[in-house]
Amino acid sequence: MSVTLADVAKATGLSASTVSRALSDPDKVNPSTRERVRKIARDMGYVPNLLARSLTAGRNDIVGLIVPDIANPFFPPIIKAVQARATSKGKTVLIADVDEHPADELHRARVMRKRVDGLIVVSPRTPDDQLAALAELRPIVFVNRELPGTASVIIENSDGMREAVEHLTALGHRRIGYLNGPRRSWSNIQRQNAVRQACADQGAELVEFGPFEPQIQAGVRAADLVHASGMTAVIAYDDMIALGLMARLNERGIRVGPDISVIGIDDSPMSGMAYPTLTSIHVPGAEAGAAAVDIVLDLADAPDDAPPPVRQLETRLIVRGSTSPVPG
Amino acid sequence: MSVTLADVAKATGLSASTVSRALSDPDKVNPSTRERVRKIARDMGYVPNLLARSLTAGRNDIVGLIVPDIANPFFPPIIKAVQARATSKGKTVLIADVDEHPADELHRARVMRKRVDGLIVVSPRTPDDQLAALAELRPIVFVNRELPGTASVIIENSDGMREAVEHLTALGHRRIGYLNGPRRSWSNIQRQNAVRQACADQGAELVEFGPFEPQIQAGVRAADLVHASGMTAVIAYDDMIALGLMARLNERGIRVGPDISVIGIDDSPMSGMAYPTLTSIHVPGAEAGAAAVDIVLDLADAPDDAPPPVRQLETRLIVRGSTSPVPG
DNA sequence: CTGAAAGCGCTTACAG
DNA sequence: CTGAAAGCGCTTACAG
Structure with a gap:
């Protein structure tokens, strides 16, 4: 199998703790041992198992994004905005496309849940009777759907x-x-x-x-x-x-x-x-996406009893060539 | 925090092993205890921590898909095809959009690596000097790029x-x-x-x-x-x-x-x-996507020394209205 | 069919 | 600054 932290520890003659710190929390370790550990780890081709790291650290540095249909041009701008905002906060975005199968939303959300630090669900199509179960997977924020007690970003039509x-x-x-x-x-x-x-x-x-x-x-x-x-x-x-x-x-x-x-x-x-x-x-899909990131990350370290925020955004008409005076 | 397996075990008076089996491997447990466990787990609102499960089981039932730009209409059909095929094999697809930042590909792939059972990277833009590092994150398959020793699906232009x-x-x-x-x-x-x-x-x-x-x-x-x-x-x-x-x-x-x-x-x-x-x-993006899923899942349980498959697909012209005889 | 134990690969107080 | 120990929340041989 692949090289583990324990393997590196053995190779360096140090404890796993020290190796772990040298790699993830460099300030807590002597500069010279730190460099020695890092070099050996690199030479051995050590790649940390991020699953294990997340399990212990309780953090993933990932935001999960669930959209109804990636092929619908309404969603890419939202996705891009979510990514831009998440990136600026040091998070990676993982996307799930439910391909317009509402019944899949809850399942996908559960699959993602522990692999991310928070979930953004755009235009949840989840049937009402399952929506509460979805909302329980906190931290979660809905874009384009309201549910009492759940954070959301609403676009006012x-x-x-x-x-x-x-x-x-x-x-x-x-x-x-x-x-x-x-x-x-x-x-x-x-x-x-x-x-x-x-x-x-x-x-x-x-x-x-x-x-x-x-x-x-x-x-x-x-x-x-x-x-x-x-x-x-x-x-x-x-x-x-x-x-x-x-x-x-x-x-x-x-x-x-x-x-x-x-x-x-x-x-x-x-x-x-x-x-x-x-x-x-x-x-304003892009604004909605950015707002959703802010909300879901805030939620991640807010007390459980904090009232979930609801943000409203407005729409406006862009006139182009497809509208003309009534004929005749 | 949330309810854990240990909590359920305590509530049922059974061992964690039995609770685990009742939930994940039902055949190995007495039907009546199985139902009792399941009911209590449900009542307690137990949701298994899939991170922990993946860490021990060594399986995620997820395929990771990395694309250069989700907003480019070339990719959605590939994504849809990957999803259709993966779903038919009981896997969920998680997507990463690198937004045309080639340098991010390796990083995204590493973030996904242990969270998925295999990686499909469409049209890797990764600079040559980092490509080998990307290819090491096996099981991995490239779509639209060749690298000796790496599985790929190639569209012949x-x-x-x-x-x-x-x-x-x-x-x-x-x-x-x-x-x-x-x-x-x-x-x-x-x-x-x-x-x-x-x-x-x-x-x-x-x-x-x-x-x-x-x-x-x-x-x-x-x-x-x-x-x-x-x-x-x-x-x-x-x-x-x-x-x-x-x-x-x-x-x-x-x-x-x-x-x-x-x-x-x-x-x-x-x-x-x-x-x-x-x-x-x-x-043939859709065909390529489906082929990539087959390959990457095969790779997941192939011996390490098996030669990585390379699949070739052909292109053809579709004539529509934008081409006409030369003017004059 | 059920349980005790070890382990997946890390991190993190707690000592020293 | 470094290490031994416990633990994250599960699964899985191994016994019984």
Whole structure:
């Protein structure tokens, strides 16, 4: 097998304690023995078993991050932000992608639990009846889902949605479609409520479609429904759906913008690359990721009875080429 | 702190051994005591410390996956394939994204090493002088990079590249641009060699640009260079660069297809969504991911002196809307 | 079927 | 500054 601390101890003629200190807590050992130990350890090809170290030290210097779907462009910016923040605090990030299988979340979280110092779960899809079990795996913070007694970072959809609806009504649209996201998605419920409220406030008629999965193909499928319904403007649950919608409308010769206005949500990197460029509601995913790191690491050394923090972040509309005045 | 095995043992009046078996190796214990133990453990909210379990059992049931950049659409299909295969073999996948910082790869691999049963490193960017150290963290398999004595899955670029160049020359193009990827990228060297060979074989003139990072913005930047050079056809290191190139050309009123032909590499999901749709060389990332899982898990229980397997996979051209006959 | 003991590979008070 | 000892929370031969 591989070289252990005991092997190095034997080779140096010192105790395991001293070797351990020379490697992990250098100040506590005589400089000359320290260097001797380190050299011998290196020569022997000693690589500390970080599992064992974590078990005794009770620390991993790792943050665990669980996301629903790494392929959804909404998540990479969050992941990058989590990594940037965690790195700046000396932690490594390990990611689990549950591939939109909500039932797996709890299992993955348990697998990670002791291997990390804290868990960030983005948009937990975990069914309600298991959510409490997930929340127990503290330190843990939810992004985009609230549970009493659990730390969370919440992105408030209402401002951005209000701006989107105002933008459309200002362009003359009176009938607005909303493409629902996944049926049980917490985010979709938030967005659905927000669009209903905003349309009611603006006196616009709202027609809902879906639910749709947050994938391009779902948007492609939505396109024909939307067009058949005669909507002049539509807001999609997310950019993936909006992009699929646009692709299919393009294909059918329906001009996005002039013929039908489309608004996405997430302001993902692709929204500026699409044709036409996609008007989208910016969701501060990066800020949310950074905030989640701060919270979960604070939690790690907070007393158990401290009230778990809840941070709120706002959204706003980014206008691009896919929205135009109502045709005719 | 949390409930330990010893706590449960005390509560049941049994030894830790029996409790351990009741939970992890149920067949070795009397059914009635087994159920009693399990019930009490559940009631006490016992959650086994998987770190400790892994340390003694020497198994994690986890596969570690290291990728250069999760936001690059080339990687998610590989990740998904790795997960699908690993799941079917009862393993969980933990992902590390090194965010295009090659120097971090070795460190991340070490952090993961004992927490997983095997490591898959996709497109290792690790500098040559550290690569051997990385390769020592066995069981490990590289995807898209070769190192003697190390298991790997290699995607052979030459077939797809030859098809791409043939396609362009058949359309009448005589001067073909190639947008290089990152300078030290192993993949770029492979692709560069392949395009040089293919152009030489077809008697086409090759003009190289770059290096460019595999990002949309780099493609945007490349667009003006390419257009100024008078190329009628260009092959990009990857789809990201190709998409950025197309976006900028669109913006300048240069029609991709009729005015200039563009070919990407990777056949990422977005290539079918772009405007126009992007002709691209399909790279069998999913197959590579699945193969890597098979190899790394085999390695885990292979004798140390077994020759590490090397698997080769082929590429092919997918023709879409971004390539047309040479103008004029 | 169950238990006592040793051990996985480290770290960390506690002495000296 | 260094070492002996106990311990982190489990698992697993070995006895019985």
